[in-house]
Amino acid sequence: MxxxxxxxxxHPNDHFLLTTVVGSYPKPKWHDxxxxxxxxxxxxxxxxxxxxxxPQDWPDFDEDAWEEAKDDAxxxxxxxxxxxxxxxxxxxxxxxxxxxxxxxxxxDGYEFNGPVxxxxxxxxDKPSVVDEVARTEQWLVEEYECTSSVASRPVKVPITGxxxxxRWSFNEVYEDTRELAVxxxxxVNEEIEQLVxxxxxxxxxxxxxxxxxxxxxxxxxxxxxxxAADVPDDVRIGLxxxxxxxxxxxxxxxxxxxxxxxxxxxxxxxxxxDVFEDPEFTKDLALGVVDAHVAEVESVxxxxxxxxxxxxxxxxxxxxxxxxxxxxxxxxxxAYRKMENLVTAAREVEAKLDAGEIEVPAAKETVSAD
Amino acid sequence: xxxxxxxxxGLCPLPDWAKxxxxxxxxxxxxxxVSGDEGEEITAVYDDVREELVDLQQSAGLDRVVEGQARWxxxxxxxxxxxxxxxxxxxxxxxxxxxxxxxxxVKGELDADGDVAAELEAAAPLTDxxxxxxPGPYSLxxxxxxxxxxxxxxxxxxxxxxxxxxAGAFPDVETLFxxxxxxxxxxxxxxxDGLPGVGPERASEAVDAVAGAVDAxxxxxGYWGVFEERTHAFLLDTDADALGYDLVSDHEGAAYLVQxxxxxxxxxxxxxxGQNTKLESAETVAERVEWxxxxxxxxxxxxxHATPNTELFYLPTNRFEEKLSVLAEGAxxxxxxxxxx
Numbered sequence: 001m002x003x004x005x006x007x008x009x010x011h012p013n014d015h016f017l018l019t020t021v022v023g024s025y026p027k028p029k030w031h032d033x034x035x036x037x038x039x040x041x042x043x044x045x046x047x048x049x050x051x052x053x054x055p056q057d058w059p060d061f062d063e064d065a066w067e068e069a070k071d072d073a074x075x076x077x078x079x080x081x082x083x084x085x086x087x088x089x090x091x092x093x094x095x096x097x098x099x100x101x102x103x104x105x106x107x108d109g110y111e112f113n114g115p116v117x118x119x120x121x122x123x124x125d126k127p128s129v130v131d132e133v134a135r136t137e138q139w140l141v142e143e144y145e146c147t148s149s150v151a152s153r154p155v156k157v158p159i160t161g162x163x164x165x166x167r168w169s170f171n172e173v174y175e176d177t178r179e180l181a182v183x184x185x186x187x188v189n190e191e192i193e194q195l196v197x198x199x200x201x202x203x204x205x206x207x208x209x210x211x212x213x214x215x216x217x218x219x220x221x222x223x224x225x226x227x228a229a230d231v232p233d234d235v236r237i238g239l240x241x242x243x244x245x246x247x248x249x250x251x252x253x254x255x256x257x258x259x260x261x262x263x264x265x266x267x268x269x270x271x272x273x274d275v276f277e278d279p280e281f282t283k284d285l286a287l288g289v290v291d292a293h294v295a296e297v298e299s300v301x302x303x304x305x306x307x308x309x310x311x312x313x314x315x316x317x318x319x320x321x322x323x324x325x326x327x328x329x330x331x332x333x334x335a336y337r338k339m340e341n342l343v344t345a346a347r348e349v350e351a352k353l354d355a356g357e358i359e360v361p362a363a364k365e366t367v368s369a370d
Numbered sequence: 371x372x373x374x375x376x377x378x379x380g381l382c383p384l385p386d387w388a389k390x391x392x393x394x395x396x397x398x399x400x401x402x403x404v405s406g407d408e409g410e411e412i413t414a415v416y417d418d419v420r421e422e423l424v425d426l427q428q429s430a431g432l433d434r435v436v437e438g439q440a441r442w443x444x445x446x447x448x449x450x451x452x453x454x455x456x457x458x459x460x461x462x463x464x465x466x467x468x469x470x471x472x473x474x475x476v477k478g479e480l481d482a483d484g485d486v487a488a489e490l491e492a493a494a495p496l497t498d499x500x501x502x503x504x505p506g507p508y509s510l511x512x513x514x515x516x517x518x519x520x521x522x523x524x525x526x527x528x529x530x531x532x533x534x535x536x537a538g539a540f541p542d543v544e545t546l547f548x549x550x551x552x553x554x555x556x557x558x559x560x561x562x563d564g565l566p567g568v569g570p571e572r573a574s575e576a577v578d579a580v581a582g583a584v585d586a587x588x589x590x591x592g593y594w595g596v597f598e599e600r601t602h603a604f605l606l607d608t609d610a611d612a613l614g615y616d617l618v619s620d621h622e623g624a625a626y627l628v629q630x631x632x633x634x635x636x637x638x639x640x641x642x643x644g645q646n647t648k649l650e651s652a653e654t655v656a657e658r659v660e661w662x663x664x665x666x667x668x669x670x671x672x673x674x675h676a677t678p679n680t681e682l683f684y685l686p687t688n689r690f691e692e693k694l695s696v697l698a699e700g701a702x703x704x705x706x707x708x709x710x711x
Contacts (some may be wrong), residue, residue, distance in 0.1 A: 113647055114386060114686035119461060119470035120403045120443050121393035126686070128647040168468055172648035213466050 002236035002259050003284065003320075005201060006087050006154050013350035017307065017321050018087050019343050020286070022240055022262065023158035023204065024099075024326030025077050025092030026335050034069035035097075037061035070095045074143070075150045080336060085343035088156045088202055091147040093326070099160045099206060100168045101125050102139075107187065109133035110169070128170040129180060135187040141194050148199060157200050158240070161207035162188050162223045163216065168209060178219045185226035192227065196235055203231075204238040204262065208325075211244025217252040228257035238262050238286060242325045246275045254282050262286035264324035266306055267293065276313045281362075285314045288324030289345070290338045295330060297337045303345035311360045316353055321346045372708060373673045374659070376701035377434035378427075379547055379591055379644070380503035381681035383690050384440055388419045400461060400472055403443040406452030406485055416441055417492065424496040426691055431698035434501035434545050434675075437493040444471040445681065446505035446549055447513045449536060450529075452485050454478075455518070465555060465594065467645075467684070475515045480528050482535025490540050500543040506550030506590060507533050507576040508558065511565055522565045523572060530576035534583035545587045547638075548580060548610070549681070554592040557601055574604035581610040589614055589638045593679045596623040603631055611673075614638035617658055618679040625665040635672040640679035642697050647689045655700020656707055676701040 007016045038061045077092030096102035104110040104127035111130050115123035140157055148155045162184035166177050174180035192203055205227065210220050228237060239256065241249065242264035253261055265273055266288045276285070289306040290298050298306075310319045321342060327335040352358045384392065395412050396402045408416070423438035442448035445464055450456045451471070455478030461470040490502055505513070507530035511522075519525040537546065558565065558573040565573075581588040590605055591614030597605060605613055613633060615624035618640050627633075641658045642650050659674060676697055682690050 113688050115389060116383065116686055117683050118468060119464075120400070121389065121396060121398055123389055170645075170647040172646065209468070212463070212468075 002201075002234055005234065006236075008087060008153070012347065013354050015316050015350040015353040017316060017319050017346045017350055019321045019346045020086055020088040020156055021081065021090055021323055021339060022292075022326045023090050023093050023156075023206070024096070024328035025080075025090070025094075026328055026330060026332040027092070027094060028073055028076065028332070031069060031073040031094065034061065034066060038063075038066040038069075071146055074146055078147050078151050078155075081339065082151065082153055084336060084339035085347075086339060087153060089147075089151055089153045090156050090158060091143065093158065093328070095143055098124065099208075100165055101127065103160050103165055104169065106137055106139050107133050107184075108136050109173070124168075126168065126170060128172055129174065130172050132173065133180070133183050133187060135190050138194060139191050141191075141198050144195055144198055144200050154202060155200065156202040156204055156238075157195055158204045158206055159188060159191065161205040161210075161220070161239070162227070163220045164207050164209040167216075178222070181219050181223045182226060185223035189227050189229055189231075192231055196232060201234065202236045202238070204240055205258070206240045208240075208242050208244075210241050211246055211249050214248050217249045221252065221256055224256045224258065236260065240286075240325075242288075243267070246272045250275050251279050254279070258283060260284040260286050260320060262288075262320070262322060264288045264292070265309075266291045266324045270306075270309050273309060273312060281313045281318070284318045284320055285310055286320035286322045289321055290323045290342055292323050292325040292327055293329065295334050297334055298341060300341050300345045300348065303341055304349050307345060307349045308358065311358070311362055313362055315360055315363045316350075372663075372671045372705075374701040374705045375433045375545075375673055375675045376698040377432055377501055377545065377547070377675050377677050378436060378694070378697070379549055379593075379677060379681050380436035380439045380501075381442055381445060381683050382423050382436070382438045382440065383683045383685055383687050384419060385422055386687055388415060388440070391415050400458070403458075403472060404441050404448070404452060406483070420489075420493055421496060424493060427694060428497065430691070430694035431702075432694060433499060433698075433701070435497040435499045436501050436503055436547075437489045439489075439503060441489065444474070445469070445683070446509055446551075447471045447474050449486055449505065449533070450474040450476065450480075450510060450514050453480065453483055455480060456514075459515075465551060469684075471513070473515055474513070476518050476525070478518055480532040482532055482539060484536070484539050486536050487539035487541070490543065494541045500541070501545040501547060502537070502540050502543045502584070502586070503547045503549065504533055504537060504580065506548040506553065507580055508565070508568075508573045509550050509552035512552035512556055522567045526565060526568055526572065526576050527579075530579040533580045537580055537583040540584060543584065543586045545589060545675070546581075546584050548577065548588060548590050550577065550590055550592050551594055551680075553597060553601055553605075554595045554616075557598045559600075570598070570601040570604045573601065574608050577605065577610065578608035581608055587611045587636065587673070589636075589675055591638055591640075591677070592616065593640060594619055596620050596627055599627065599631065602627050606631070606634065610634075612636035612638050612675060614640060614675070614677070615662075616640040616679045617662065618643045621658070621662070625662060628666040628668070632668070633666075636675070637671060637673075638675035638677055640677050641700065642678040642693050644678035644680035644682050644693075645684045647685065649689065649692055650696055650700070652696050652699035652703050655696060656703035659700075659704040660707060674704075676704070
């Protein structure tokens with residue numbers, strides 16, 4: 001099992017529900033300000049769709065200062081995750097502006113033409129693949145090294161999956177999305193190899209584009225075979241999927257070479273949970289137990305009830321507890337309190353499981369020792 | 371000799387300056403989007419955008435010029451999203467794209483309110499080569515939720531009457547493009563994805579009601595594939611002057627339809643990809659026209675509307691502008707080649 005290595009030495013209960021987050025976290029306001037200071041040019045334009053006034057009056061904020069600001073933010077958020085009590089922490093993706101853009105900037109073969117609409121006045125600098133893709137620099141190794149150097153808990157590394165990188169780009173070169181996704185999967189595999197070499201033991205592939213088109217599970221399955229090739233057994237590989245029609249991917253995901261499937265389900269009030277009841281769920285389930293897009297903080301009792309919904313699908317040994325999705329769009333205090341309540345609720349549920357006070361519908365039949 | 375008319379299905383991307391200005395003025399959330407009663411400041415930005423988009427199309431050499439539909443925050447669902455009897459709810463996926471619109475829920479009688487006509491009035495002084503754009507009734511009904519009429523067939527009829535009323539109030543236009551992607555992606559009679567209980571005959575009657583409301587050339591444009599055979603046959607029976615064929619998504623399927631079932635003297639050919647930054651050349655555009663003419667046993671089309679396959683808001687502005695020029699140049703080249711042939 002890959003999960004026991006994440007049980008803290010001082011864990012208070014016999015049962016262990018691994019608590020973690022999906023990845024992104026609200027950036028400190030000073031960090032956003034630092035980005036603006038760094039990016040603004042003489043005309044007042046920034047890389048995002050904003051224009052600032054009187055740029056000539058702004059102080060010079062060079063590359064070194066900006067790198068330092070990102071390191072500082074990453075350290076603070078890592079510690080914030082630890083303070084909330086999470087078992088596996090992330091740096092809140094402080095270095096990443098957007099989940100596709102960040103990687104596309106680091107992959108040869110991509111170019112940027114400008115922002116395109118996602119909805120309303122929300123835009124995304126959708127990149128174009130204009131040449132064969134290649135990995136010529138590290139993507140996340142430095143991020144991991146920085147985070148793990150300050151973390152006293154194990155660090156999880158979220159990485160945008162090749163299908164999402166392919167689907168959310170303009171593909172000018174490859175025959176189809178499948179071909180591009182498989183090429184990108186080999187690059188993700190190289191990156192994971194280096195992360196593992198640097199000490200990473202928990203990697204999460206983010207594929208929000210999965211479950212949005214019928215039949216895309218076949219492409220993701222193939223891409224994951226490339227990603228997981230030669231990754232040591234003690235490295236935990238998770239797959240995060242959100243806001244899709246899960247009946248399009250289940251039970252096919254059970255064939256994927258992953259340890260854990262991380263799902264947004266709280267947002268839909270667990271309406272899709274029954275999708276995973278039959279056939280038997282044989283992976284670990286990372287269950288979303290707080291909503292990432294509602295600014296109201298769920299109570300500990302409410303989260304306990306949400307956690308217990310997970311036992312309809314898997315026994316406690318296979319349950320990880322997590323928010324629905326990245327928390328970056330929430331106010332930071334709200335995001336923190338959600339994590340704190342999530343951990344408290346998980347520890348409460350563990351204690352009740354230890355005491356035999358919770359019934360587990362998905363419990364495996366075991367032979368009695370009597 | 372065939373006339374090549376270079377045009378687009380509209381819904382252009384906002385210029386980057388307007389993306390920033392409008393985000394600042396309106397905000398980023400659901401309730402910040404266009405409601406139909408924008409204040410002066412926002413209206414002024416849209417006026418400037420309209421002028422810029424018209425100018426871009428004219429400079430590129432297009433033969434028909436659209437208003438640009440810059441206000442259509444909810445894409446093809448816009449005409450309902452701003453209606454008084456419609457409530458906009460959660461954000462829902464726009465076809466199979468990574469784009470979202472507010473779910474328009476119809477709560478009362480759909481009388482025409484002149485929202486689209488007012489945009490065209492505003493554009494009228496800017497150009498004489500006016501082309502109107504509307505969602506087709508089938509697609510608009512498919513994108514919306516009905517909580518008033520209670521029956522798919524009746525709802526479709528009401529949406530068609532609403533659009534016909536809207537079209538009837540238009541200033542003079544040369545062409546009306548009715549965008550009907552749902553007729554391709556969720557064809558009538560197929561399954562519960564579309565409008566259950568509405569067959570292709572009823573769907574084409576609804577389209578016909580809108581087509582008959584304007585004194586202009588009407589093009590029914592389907593994309594992300596081509597019309598199903600039965601739908602295609604019924605659409606040919608309507609008063610529309612031309613059907614649109616998406617050669618970018620399925621050129622062979624398009625050629626097959628016309629080989630087997632024929633088409634009108636006029637048609638629209640989608641020759642440029644509205645969802646990929648890869649830039650076609652004018653030669654490619656002309657070759658695609660030539661290829662289609664060779665494939666289909668029609669002695670000579672009167673008019674070919676040369677167009678991108680989809681709306682254009684998917685593109686960054688640089689490629690959007692370049693594609694307009696390519697289309698116009700390609701259309702001219704195709705005409706020249708026909709003369710030589």
